[in-house]
C-alpha cells in the first residue's frame with residue numbers, strides 16, 4: 226500500500242507517427258484520469274508529446290508512468306516506456322488505451338502493467354496498490370459519469386491545441402461513453418459494454434467553467450452518439466441556448482430529423498458530422514451500419530436546410546469494396562455535396578468484428594504491422610492491411626489512387642468555387658456601400 230502524498234504520477238500521450246493533425250485536441254482521456262487521481266490527493270503531471278520530435282522529449286521523474294497506446298503508436302509508446310525506466314528504474318510503467326484494451330496479451334514487457342478499459346478507476350487502483358502491482362487491471366467506470374470530476378485542463382495549456390472554429394480556440398468535450406451500435410470496423414462499442422452518460426446539468430457546469438476560466442466559447446463534442454438519446458439532447462440544447470456558444474457535434478442518420486437540426490442550430494451548433502462511410506448500400510450492410518443510403522442523404526439535406534455546415538466521414542476499402550461501390554460513393558458525394566468531407570482507409574483494428582471474425586468478411590489475411598494502422602498518412606494516402614478474395618493489395622491501391630485523385634480535384638473545384646463566391650459577396654457588399662454613399 227502506497228503513501229499517496231509521496232507518489233508522483235506522469236501521464237504521457239505519445240506522438241502519432243502518421244497523424245496529419247497531431248496536437249489537434251488535448252488528450253481528454255488522460256485529463257479525466259488525472260482529475261480523478263488528483264481528487265484522491267495524488268500529484269499528477271500530463272506530458273503531451275503529440276507533435277514533439279523524439280529528440281525533444283522531456284520526461285520527468287515519477288513513481289508511476291501511464292502511457293497511452295494506439296495501434297500505430299505501439300513502437301513509439303514502447304520507446305517512451307523504456308525512457309521512463311531509464312529515468313526511474315524503480316517506477317511502474319502502465320500501458321492504457323484502445324490498443325491494450327483490445328489485445329492486452331500483445332503488450333511488450335517494457336510495460337509493467339496493462340490497463341484494460343477506461344483508465345479512471347484502473348489508475349486509481351494501480352496507485353493505491355503501488356508498488357505491489359499485478360500485470361493486468363480491469364475495472365469498469367461507474368454508470369453515472371457525473372460522479373467523475375471534469376478533466377484536469379489546468380494540467381495543459383488549452384490554447385496550445387490546434388482545433389479552432391472560425392479562427393477562435395475550441396475545446397473538445399465528451400458527454401457520454403460508448404455507443405449503442407456495432408459497426409464492424411469500430412472497436413468503440415466493444416470497449417464500452419454499456420452506454421454511460423453525463424447529465425445535461427453536469428455538462429452545462431463544465432461549459433460555464435471553461436467560458437469563465439479560459440474565455441473559450443467554441444466546443445467540439447466528441448461523442449459519436451451526441452444526438453442519439455433525444456430526451457437528453459433536447460435538455461442539453463435548452464441549457465446551451467443562453468450561453469452564446471458555437472459547437473460541432475455528431476449526428477445519427479436514420480434517427481435525426483429536420484426539427485432536431487433546427488434545434489441544434491438555435492442552440493449554437495455550427496457544424497454537424499456523420500460517419501456516412503459509403504454511398505453503397507451493400508457496403509453499409511456489410512459494415513453493419515444499421516442505416517441506409519437514403520437516410521444518409523436525408524440527414525445531409527436536412528442539416529443544410531437548417532443552416533448547419535455538413536461534414537461527412539467516409540471509409541474506403543472495407544472488405545467487399547470494389548470499383549462499383551466506390552463509384553456509388555462518388556455519386557453519393559456528387560448528389561449530396563457535403564460542405565466538408567474526410568476519407569479514411571479501412572483499418573482492421575484489434576477488437577473490431579473484422580479483426581475477431583475475418584472469415585465472415587471474406588478476409589484471407591490481416592497484416593499486423595501496427596505502425597501501418599493509420600487511416601490516412603501525411604501524403605494523403607491510407608494503408609492496406611488486409612487481403613481479400615476479390616481485390617489484391619496492388620489493385621486496391623490503384624482504386625484508392627483514382628478515388629483520392631477524384632476527391633482532391635473535387636475539393637479544389639470546391640475551394641475555387643468558394644473563393645469566387647467570397648469575391649462576389651465582397652463585390653456586392655462594396656456595390657451596396659457605394660450606392661449608400663451616393
Ligand code: SF4
Pocket residue numbers: 404405406407408411412413414449500
Ligand atoms: S462507427 Fe460510430 S456508430 Fe458505429 S459503432 Fe463506432 S461509434 Fe458507434
